[in-house]
Amino acid sequence: MSHSGQRRISESTVRRLSVYLRFLRELTRQGRELVSSRQLARGCGTTPAQVRKDLSLFGSFGKRGRGYTVDELRRTLEGILGLGRRWRVALVGVGKIGSALLGYQDLARRGFDIAAAFDSDPAKTGQVMSGVQVYPAERLTEVVRMQQIELGIIATPPESAQTVADELVGAGVGAILNFAPVEIDVPESVTVRTMDVALELEGLSFMLTSGDRMPSRE
Amino acid sequence: MSHSGQRRISESTVRRLSVYLRFLRELTRQGRELVSSRQLARGCGTTPAQVRKDLSLFGSFGKRGRGYTVDELRRTLEGILGLGRRWRVALVGVGKIGSALLGYQDLARRGFDIAAAFDSDPAKTGQVMSGVQVYPAERLTEVVRMQQIELGIIATPPESAQTVADELVGAGVGAILNFAPVEIDVPESVTVRTMDVALELEGLSFMLTSGDRMPSRE
DNA sequence: TGATGTGAAGCGGTTCACAGCG
């Protein structure tokens, strides 16, 4: 065993760990006790070898000949991913996407609480939406600092995204989920992940166009 | 030169092409004429060598000593990605996320028209939301076939996602963007991309937890 | 001269195959 220190974990591994966890939680609901790397792979769209390799980067959690204990592995993964606690999140931009996120219960279910929302439109600020106070954009730094918020979600128009990111970082946020369709510059110490719906659709467009695939509409 | 046939293009390359395109469109708005691989890289969060390699997979589009013509490269990328046309999209599930997507103008701006929406809740069906007709779920196959829709978006609860996917595929859809937090099984000929907001946040949680990073809140 | 296009090297993630152990 040699998995103590900060070995480099790839982004793809981390993403798969999250997928395993999501699946394990489903198995827990179903009351399943044990699960093999083969079953895990099937449910998560990967291979048994990949599952075992991913897990082996962190330790030995299975029982040879039997598989993994669902509940134990679930807790282990929660630990690895840093989900043994709840995270406070700041949401900036309460437009279409922002308000959808405010009402999206899956976030809280999985440990992420939107602690404060912000918008530059006075018509939206001052009220409580889906149980979350909406502050004017000017108060971002103050409120984020005060509430010790560590994660930010940007759901503003692309023009404002960089400015907002700078403010979030300045206020102490360590990672940002960006829904604005632009790349954002942050210091190395901060992580940004951009989710661009149209960009994903463009990827699908490429598959259908250039594809080895011929959609058979009989 | 050797970029005629169906060489294998990696998912990461396709994603970057989309990012380049997004950036080029911004440069077009700014009236920029030329752009170098270095500038492209800066604006897209990658390296000049990567930019040139990505583009070289499809041809030679630059002028040595000068760079790339913004407008020309933009059109080239649109062609490669299959964006020289508009795509009709079916949206299934008009809850929080679904209705946000209905009103999200960036999709139409980038070539994706939601041609029909579906929901199983009778309270939502029959009306027109954001200019899109909302049909009862039972009519999915019929309407998707009739309108020759090729792309599907799933924004239902996770329990219904697989069933909906099967119906979409059965109705002739060739690719699916899935917002339900579950992996989905489809025939090999169909592409699925899953966008799970909480899963992305979990990735950020890992970075902050296990990170080489120490968020300095002074 | 300056930036592209690209073979070749480098590197890291994935797959394989099997030893190890319940």
Place this chain on the structure above:
DNA sequence: CGCTGTGAACCGCTTCACATCA
């Protein structure tokens, strides 16, 4: 015997370095 854990092989993406050409 079955499934995990893992070194080694493999493969493909990224990076490098430079020939090439406007």
